[in-house]
Amino acid sequence: MTLIGVWVVELGLFVLVVAALLAERPIALGATVAAIGIVAVVARSSARVWRWVTTSFLTHRTGALAGAAVLALVLPFFLRASPYWTFIATMALMYVTIGQGLNFQMGTAGVINLAGAAFAGLGGYTVGLLTVRLGFPPWLGLLIGPLIAVAVGALLFIPILKVRGHYLALVTIAFGFIFNILMNNLEFTGGPQGIKNIPTLRLFGYAFTTPPQLLGMTLPSHANFYYAALVMAALVTWLAWRLYNSWVGLTLNTLRDDEIAAKCSGVSVARYKLLAFSIGNFFIGLGGAFYAVMVGFVSPPDFDFGYSLVMVSVIILGGLDSIPGIILGACLLIPLPERFRFLHEYRLLLYGAAIVLMLLFRPRGLWPATVRRYGLREPAASFGAAGGLR
Amino acid sequence: MLEVRGVSTRYGQISMLRNVSVTLREGEIACLLGPNGAGKTTLIRTILGIVHPVEGSVVFRGERIDSLKTNQIVKRGIGVVPEGRRIFPKMTAEENLRMGAFAEWGTSEVAGRLEQIFDRFPRLRERRRQIAATMSGGEQAMLAIGRALMGRPKLLLLDEPSLGLSPLLVEQIFEMIQAINRQGTTVFLVEQNARKTLALAHHGYLLQKGEIVGAGTAAELGESDIVRHAYLRA
Structure with a gap:
């Protein structure tokens, strides 16, 4: 996924969140909640989709953060009626x-x-x-x-x-x-x-x-x-x-x-x-x-x-x-x-x-702590290669 | 190098050590044998200042250390593989090792030492980004030893490093201890495995019910009746 793709995903989530916050009538609220549910299920349905999304966000980390910052800045404009x-x-x-x-x-x-x-x-x-x-x-x-x-x-x-x-x-x-x-x-x-x-x-x-x-x-x-x-x-x-x-x-x-x-x-x-x-x-x-x-x-x-x-x-x-x-x-x-x-x-x-x-x-939380990175992008040591000590 | 002189300790009302004296000479491997509950770990804890003696003194390289705090004592050059190894379970292997050189954090020394540890234990290099709790018992034992060595200790205390390991791994651990000692580190080894330990050590002490009941060279201890009956079954 390119940086633009990452931004599109962020924008999509933002729209869903704003819609969920502002929806007053039961049908509108129900539809938004259902849409959020569908997105969540699709994202987590296969490990591959989820990894694709997360690695895209990781490779474009600065861009993704900038996008999130812009959305956080414009949020009050969308909530101005309330x-x-x-x-x-x-x-x-x-x-x-x-x-x-x-x-x-x-x-x-x-x-x-x-x-x-x-x-x-x-x-x-x-x-x-x-x-x-x-x-x-x-x-x-x-x-x-x-x-x-x-x-x-x-x-x-x-x-x-x-x-x-x-x-x-x-x-x-x-x-x-x-x-x-x-x-x-x-x-x-x-x-x-x-x-x-x-x-x-x-x-x-x-x-x-x-x-x-x-x-x-x-x-x-x-x-x-x-x-x-x-x-x-x-x-x-x-x-x-x-x-x-x-x-x-x-x-x-x-x-x-x-x-x-x-x-x-x-x-x-x-x-x-x-x-x-x-x-x-x-x-x-x-x-x-x-x-x-x-x-x-x-x-x-x-x-x-x-x-x-x-x-x-x-x-x-x-x-x-x-x-x-x-x-x-x-x-x-x-x-x-x-x-x-x-x-x-x-x-x-x-x-x-x-x-x-x-x-x-999710016993360790929705977004569990990960191993510190130390500025390196090494793949985590594989667990499969074990097998005792020589 | 380290002298424990007439030390007595107690946990509340319970007396754990009574008038214990131990002398460790520079460059040697000394061992401490004794059954469960004899006070072996308490002696290690006393040396480290986790428990403070009610009587007696501990002198390390000419300085009394028995009233210091643990973190001050280890900074004077004592490394430890604690009972049960006590690695940091949720941290990676490399983080565990780096904590071993806590006193010299951020100095250029640390990276070089880390490489030396990885050369000594290639297994740990492969596992450097792995969470320690997910490593095997043997790897955890190596991690605990490696962490203790990261601080370049002059004296290394090992509290039953072979506990729960397969005979083959125990063999490896004992070889490592010998190699570490040959490179100039004084070693104090607490063990239950009397035969192997006496084969490795220069000097030994025998602790029972909180008192030293035997002391001497490894050969003398191996010959003594009390050790032969209680540990060697000969």
Whole structure:
């Protein structure tokens, strides 16, 4: 397949996604869902078709990425009739940011963190307190918020270092609840009312609440945040990708695989766990701070335990330790429940069914982690050529 | 080169080692024999600082190391093939090897050493991009030894490297250990296979229930009643 072919495939997928998002009437929605199903079945029907598609994308990787970037940039134009879907798309990008952070902790370094919402909350509340109570500009809050999440995470790290597995999960869950109870009961965080009227982001005097005029079209004001979130998610993903493919990522993988063997190789377990935890909390805190600036309001229920689970679901659905998988996970898991909102409580059934199907057919996630490439394009060593040692 | 002096360790209330002393001389192969549960692995862990002794000291090349952290100890020139090999299962063979030279990461040294390991174990070169968990037991054993050698250790600790391998592979592993030693690495070999180990080693220690019950040259140990009865069945 040529580069043009790759772009045609991308465009086709884009059209299907937009159609699925905007289809209102049951027939239109049904037809789109059916079309997506058919495409999926055809693509996966034979290994040859699937390999043909994936190798084309790999050989034209830069072109494919550029195509995807262009489509991501024009998405708000297609969603301009619906501020709601523009907002959901922005949320998905925010979850990409958070997911990359959480994946760095859980997927790459094996440090379980079930308090993602609390760390996002630390970022969000920092923005709220700094802007509303102290009059800081929001962009400064966006910078300081993640740092507070990192700092509090470093304090929590002292008990975390000593525990592993299930116990670590319990420690982080407890932290999530402590955070929520504190936010609910402290005076200066506004208690259950939270912090209202967080000023919106301004860039060179341009307020993010004004509907932007682009190419002669008026987009909903949420499109501003969409583009900001796109930049944020792209930057964070790029950073995560660089770290993952460096010796840092490899060292963190040894912690996940075998701590004792890592120690015996000369890795300081405490130092690298702290590094992974802090990098992750920075990204999660950044997502939370962005949320506060976008919505203009933070309160305890915005950061309760359920959202921690959504974050974990994003990385498990996408594929632990897989950076492209996280993007896919967030872009599916955030819009899908919104799309099926008309099913009311039955959505949860769908959720359960999706998880069971995942466990059965894609236990390592929709886009599992692959072997690092080291800039080489060697074919993977064949498994068939085994047969004992001379 | 390494001196363990009167070391006692305990896991909580349970005493694992009592007043254990071991001396490893530069350039030698020393072995540690003993039944399951005698404390062989605990002694290795004590040397590595994974367990800290409650009494006694560990001195490596004139420096006390018993209160250092594991990663600091291995950087002083101790390589290890841990019990059960403990390769990194989800990482490739090459990544496993590269982790062995963690202290010198990014230096030009590493690529050269990697080639040397691949020359020594051609099998690993073929498998360099394969996920370690999918490799055979013999390949995993070689990977663990190769990883330990990547750090150019002055002292190599091997905790039952032959465990679970076929007799032919055990033979190969023992030959490799001898070759590694001839190139100047001091070796401390923990084994259950007394006959083979004593044939290879210069010195040996016998550990039972946390105490050293026999020590001497390999020949002396092979002659002693306790070893003959317990291990050689002669």
